[in-house]
Amino acid sequence: MQQHETLILAFTSLIGWSYMFFFIMPFRFTGPFVIMIYKMLFNDVLRFCIIYTIFLAGFSQSFFILFNENGFQGYISSIKQCFLGLLGDFDLDYYIGGQYPLTSVILLVLYIVVITILLLNLLIAMMGDTYADVKKSAKKLWHLERARIALDLENGISKSKRGLSFNKYWVDVQGERYLQVEQVNNDLNYPIDNETNDDE
Known part of the structure; x- marks a missing residue:
């Protein structure tokens, strides 16, 4: 019995560390x-x-x-x-x-x-x-995977917590949901005063 537990633990350890890829995927570098x-x-x-x-x-x-x-x-x-x-x-x-x-x-x-x-x-x-x-298409794929991870995290939150203002990253405009995007100056990395909303 102990031998089977050791084998199971060995495989679960490998799977557990492989799950770390999920957390490093949102970063542009990895x-x-x-x-x-x-x-x-x-x-x-x-x-x-x-x-x-x-x-x-x-x-x-x-x-x-x-x-x-x-x-x-x-x-x-x-x-x-x-x-x-x-x-x-x-x-x-x-x-x-x-x-x-x-x-x-x-x-x-x-x-x-x-x-x-x-x-x-x-x-x-x-x-x-x-x-x-x-x-x-590395940049596009990276943005796509980042959006998928955000969606997975959102689905893991209950509806009551999801509706809280500090958990919302979108705005409702006439029944449509729009992502809140902050435009940044690429040269200075400073936010621009005018905010733009992109369709989700």
């Missing part, structure tokens, strides 16, 4: 960077993992058949060897010492070319494109 990480993880890396899983299953089964390993543990061992090959940690003697050394080495070279050279470089290229796209 917000766009967090958005880049989010888009890379859930777009580029996710697509890479789906494609890599297909290649991993195919090559693992090929090596599983060539080395005549039996049972589920043999297939898991084959997957482990292929995954280590992705990281460049493969034992060439292991493949040469099999029953079909030439075929095993050819498949290993093909695996390295397809996975390590082709797919990994494709992943890097996709991440580069994502970085360029986010960088172009």
Whole structure:
């Protein structure tokens, strides 16, 4: 029981610290960077993992058949060897010492070319494109995420507290809600006397 609690605590600690990204996203210095990480993880890396899983299953089964390993543990061992090959940690003697050394080495070279050279470089290229796209619209995305966070915080406040004057960041004009925006002089960072209201 204690072992399961330790595992749960380890994962919850990671999730808890990951929640800190929510609080650093409103800042201009870190917000766009967090958005880049989010888009890379859930777009580029996710697509890479789906494609890599297909290649991993195919090559693992090929090596599983060539080395005549039996049972589920043999297939898991084959997957482990292929995954280590992705990281460049493969034992060439292991493949040469099999029953079909030439075929095993050819498949290993093909695996390295397809996975390590082709797919990994494709992943890097996709991440580069994502970085360029986010960088172009970093300011807009940052403002959008900041507005979403403000909306989430507002939804967490009860209606009675939400109606208090010091909690309101909008004004009601003829039944329409408008954000209260203070125009600032970009050169001196001083507020300008005339306030403008932008539509929410």
